[in-house]
Amino acid sequence: MSSAVSPLAPTEVPEMPAIAGVRLATAAAGIRYKNRTDVLLAMLDPGTTVAGVFTQSKCPSAPVEWCRAKLKGGKARVLVVNSGNANAFTGKTGKQSTALTAQIAAKAAGCKQEEVFLASTGVIGEPLDATKFNGVLDQLAEDAEPANWMASAQAIMTTDTFAKVATATVKLGKARVNICGMAKGAGMIAPDMATMLSFVFTDAPISAPALQALLKAGVEDTFNAVTIDGDTSTSDTLLAFATGAAADNGAPKISRASDPRLKAFVKAFNEVLADLAEQVARDGEGARKLIEIVVEGAKTKQSARRIAMSIANSPLVKTAVAGEDANWGRVVMAVGKAGEPADRDKLSISFNGIRVATRGARDPSYDEKEVSAAMKQPEIQIKVALGLGKGKDRVLTCDLTKEYVAINGDYRS
């Protein structure tokens, strides 16, 4: 595992406020790692609503199945997350582990098992010994404190090189409400759902169905528009919790996602999701460059997304960026293989604002030196204009380096 922090890590960590109704604690349960925390417990006050989106994998992890089932109740009192073991592809044992973890957590939090939410990240296929949570969760429930965000974000890391948090404060009615989120990456990341684990908390009083609708809409251009390696985790989980505590300060209770009073909140909520999703891309395994793919002039937004994803997932494009080579030929290749409407002779491509190809051939004003200098930047924008319609989309990814191979060539051993 790489230990150096990604050169693309944000230079500043935001001031993360407490969310009324949320308390957090972490511990080292010794699940896999030594000398680091690996379990997070979030205590949620009564009345907290919950929403979630999960991996589209046909072989989801046991905790994903657990959460999907419990989401129907719409209420949450405790969240337990462990790193080191994904409890995925663990058969009946996996189910037993989630059941036992939930039992221990429910007892610790003094709630029903239906109000327990679980997530696990780490190695796939190894049984997760849930008895390790015995005692630990009781202690965490006692220790839990508001605003303990950084420690929480650290406890859920696997190959991540930095903790990922984001926050926003916004008016809901006349009351100020807070949103705090955390995420962890960093490989096996492709959309539907995107990152492996992310949790967002707010004190806004929003019903579970409304929160679910917000979340579903919010991921589309954030987490679902990030890809590291095209590989979709069995464990991808994004949960949102709304404690409703801001109602005490006069925040209106929201029952429908279409409520016009939500406008500012939705914007802030999506910004938090976008911020977390971008941090995931910035911490892609072995990443040295953040790559933004912008596709415009496609027939539809969906078509633009597919083309952008084809470029973002192309090993040849990603290695070219790693080599600081403005190899637009490979971008053409990736457009061509997407299977979407594209006319070679209308295509234009630019790297960091410098047009290198236009109308199906090299730009006449192409200046190798100028482009080469631009490719040395840590952030690379590849823009493709198709000239066919008004469909537009944007996807984030990172370059493919030797470090990615090194990290993934000996992760398990």
Next chain:
Amino acid sequence: MSSAVSPLAPTEVPEMPAIAGVRLATAAAGIRYKNRTDVLLAMLDPGTTVAGVFTQSKCPSAPVEWCRAKLKGGKARVLVVNSGNANAFTGKTGKQSTALTAQIAAKAAGCKQEEVFLASTGVIGEPLDATKFNGVLDQLAEDAEPANWMASAQAIMTTDTFAKVATATVKLGKARVNICGMAKGAGMIAPDMATMLSFVFTDAPISAPALQALLKAGVEDTFNAVTIDGDTSTSDTLLAFATGAAADNGAPKISRASDPRLKAFVKAFNEVLADLAEQVARDGEGARKLIEIVVEGAKTKQSARRIAMSIANSPLVKTAVAGEDANWGRVVMAVGKAGEPADRDKLSISFNGIRVATRGARDPSYDEKEVSAAMKQPEIQIKVALGLGKGKDRVLTCDLTKEYVAINGDYRS
């Protein structure tokens, strides 16, 4: 570019017979490389029929468009292939280049331009200066000799580390007919069509429509079942030429692919395609392991193919194999993300015949040492049994190494 020969290269090169009606010559036209040949000319006797399959890219190269158009005539007299420049995404200039090359070639071979076939491989987006063929092709037409296979296969190489040839001799009616083929890889290789360039020649008298049908059927489980990096070239071209010269030895003239007399020929023809396709996988950029993915028990063959491709294209599976890690959790991940019917609790996975996972969990008899030893082999078979139906398929790929990143991080510069 890597200069060491792939450790997966075949240890023996077959004796390649002459094909009556085919003569070959190569030259150094100085298109891009120094001190090596970069142009191949194949002279084909009158009466030669032709068939072809090409990239599914929406942005094909100019030579692909040329060949597609000329294929309608069904007749070929000369093939010109250059390496170093793909003449792809070169706009109008690209079309002019193919037209000029065809003009020079037709004059050299004394045939119509409609009987000229072209292929180019190398960098995308750079104009190809076809005037460099002036004089060169005339000389090659004079120099062309039978059985000049190895030099031909060498002239079309780009990042390939070894020349790829294959041959078969088989009875058609009472006559012996020969099949000789060559191919080049080695990156940007994904199915529909698979490798960038491959050419197969036979003296069997087969009509163009019959040859086209054979070729289309033949690629399905050979070239289309190979993937290196999931990237589809703009230039993928497989052409088959049948000179018909064996008719002089009594070979029957075949006009339909369903002709029962073709049975042995079809088998041999497909074996040549399979051999060439496997060599392409063996020479995948940076490859240190040949990986065979076998999926069985899927609902359909198509479903098995999609799952096998999802595994074969997963960077996480490929890096795990590079690291000699039997990381079957990543295989589960890749099965799950394929979007095809799969039941986690019925899934079994083996590496080189050793079952590591069964019925949705680790195999009880799993022995890390035994599996680790097996992973040190240069050839790795990953078998996935889904337990759902009778659909079965097989795909070849290679591992993803730091060398792949190195080769592609500075290919252009």
